[in-house]
Amino acid sequence: MACHHDLAGDSYDTAFTVDASRVTFGRGCLREVGDRAAALGVTRVALFSDPVVAQLEVFATALGALRAAGLDVVPYTDVHVEPTDQSFRQAIDFATGTKADGYVSVGGGSVIDTAKAANLYATHPAGFLDYVNAPIGAGVAVPGPLRPHIACPTTSGTGSEVTGIAIFDLLEMHAKTGIAAPALRPTEALVDPDSTDTLPxxxxxxxxxxxxxxxxxxxxxxxxxxxxxxxxxxxxxxxxxxxxxxxxxxxxxxxxxxxxxxxxxxxxxxxxxxxxxxxxxxxxxxxxxxxxxxxxxxxxxxxxxxxxxxxxxxxxxxxxxxxxxxxxxxxxxxxxxxxxxxxxxxxxxxxxxxxxxxxxxxxxxxxxxxxxxxxxxxxxxxxxxxxxxxxxxxxxxxxxxxxxxxxxxxxxxxxxxxxxxxxxxxxxxxxxxxx
CATH class of the missing domain: 1.20.1090.10 (Dehydroquinate synthase-like - alpha domain)
Structure with a gap:
């Protein structure tokens, strides 16, 4: 264990760990999503988006690429912008019912975070607050790997495509909280600047x-x-x-x-x-x-x-x-x-x-x-x-x-x-x- 002690006897870390998703960056790379999902062994994809993005060309591009790769795609386009515990639960119910073996998220941080949470609870079922950060939740450790998740951001902001964090509003507390675990980090990120050309x-x-x-x-x-x-x-x-x-x-x-x-x-x-x-x-x-x-x-x-x-x-x-x-x-x-x-x-x-x-x-x-x-x-x-x-x-x-x-x-x-x-x-x- 890498650590040192100060004069008071407290133990401090002397090492740091580098974690990152595989990242593909460049205009047009969203069209790679089908090939990349298939390469991960995915056969049935839960495709997450929100009602606005689902009407845009960027969503059609991802959907078409997945289907062209021969994958069975089940879309979920009811993601709530600025997610809540209620919207997370709805997405978890969807993911549990689809029995998908892989996830693709196309949208902003709300979409990517929702797909992370759905993947977590569908793969390792638990009480909703079990994985939520302490002191609001129990902060229980994620017990193992999740299903493959390819995150495709459509905003230039949250960085959720490369983090193991999922944030939501806990309605009863009128406050945001979240889940943080390395297992939540998407397997891959496809960062396509074309996706931001129409953003207001x-x-x-x-x-x-x-x-x-x-x-x-x-x-x-x-x-x-x-x-x-x-x-x-x-x-x-x-x-x-x-x-x-x-x-x-x-x-x-x-x-x-x-x-x-x-x-x-x-x-x-x-x-x-x-x-x-x-x-x-x-x-x-x-x-x-x-x-x-x-x-x-x-x-x-x-x-x-x-x-x-x-x-x-x-x-x-x-x-x-x-x-x-x-x-x-x-x-x-x-x-x-x-x-x-x-x-x-x-x-x-x-x-x-x-x-x-x-x-x-x-x-x-x-x-x-x-x-x-x-x-x-x-x-x-x-x-x-x-x-x-x-x-x-x-x-x-x-x-x-x-x-x-x-x-x-x-x-x-x-x-x-x-x-x-x-x-x-x-x-x-x-x-x-x-x-």
């Missing part, structure tokens, strides 16, 4: 800002050498903290986003920008799948779970909704102002890679302000709401939002500083308005 600008903005925070949070997470050594090497968590592998993906994702995100949002015909943002999403997904995210994401689950009336442009339906990437980025400037003190040099370097002017900056004094201000500039450039007040919250909600974020211990323990209810409340309050 607001969707590209929200998903791209999720990518940005994935990269920033992975880069600034508690270093893996400051994480307690696991009882056994095979129990090392996926959220193992910042490490040299995750740093590579985080830095390149930040560079790409600083150069291409605003272009990708502003002009759907800018194929270069949309392709680069898609690649950044995959890189950041690989990074946070091996390092983990922290404060902005933990806070976002409360923001999305407690929304009362807000519904954004460019998203289907009329029900209250704060898209995941929006819920994350609205907290990010306030959160990184707080975390900067833990490693000012690293926070300032992140700001520089994103494109901020750091000339003459003194890291210890300026890092938090420079990174926070640059994030606000990016938010304004892609027309995000002005902090949490822009989606219907006020300072009076800060403590209740903190109540909703505090159970996200898997994320909060990955932050580079100790997080308690008071810190969360203060950070939510600071996130209410930025300009």
């Amino acid at each position: 600008g607001p969707v590209v903005a929200c998903s791209g800002l999720d990518v940005l925070s994935h990269a920033l949070e992975s880069y600034t997470a508690r270093p893996y050498r400051r994480r307690a050594a696991p009882p056994r090497p095979t129990q090392r968590p996926m959220s193992q903290g910042a490490n040299p592998w995750s740093d590579l993906g985080s830095r390149e994702a930040l560079r790409l986003l600083g150069k291409y995100l605003t272009r990708a949002v502003a002009d759907a015909s800018d194929r270069e920008a949309r392709e680069r943002v898609m690649w950044a999403a995959t890189l950041a997904g690989i990074a946070f799948g091996n390092a983990g995210v922290h404060l902005p994401h933990a806070m976002s689950y409360a923001v999305a779970g407690q929304v009362r009336r807000y519904h954004p442009d460019g998203y289907p339906g009329t029900e209250p909704l704060v898209p995941h990437g929006m819920a994350v980025i609205l907290n990010a400037p306030a959160a990184f102002s707080v975390t900067a003190a833990s490693d000012p040099v690293r926070h300032l370097e992140a700001a520089r890679i994103l494109g901020a002017d750091v000339l003459d900056a003194v890291a210890a004094d300026d890092a938090g302000d420079i990174l926070s201000d640059h994030l606000v500039d990016i938010m304004r450039a892609v027309t995000m709401p002005n902090g949490l007040s822009g989606v219907g919250y006020s300072s009076a909600d800060a403590a209740t939002l903190a109540d909703g974020a505090l159970p996200q211990q898997r994320l909060l323990s990955n932050a580079p500083l100790q997080v308690d209810h008071t810190l969360l409340t203060d950070t939510f309050r600071h996130a209410m308005r930025y300009w």
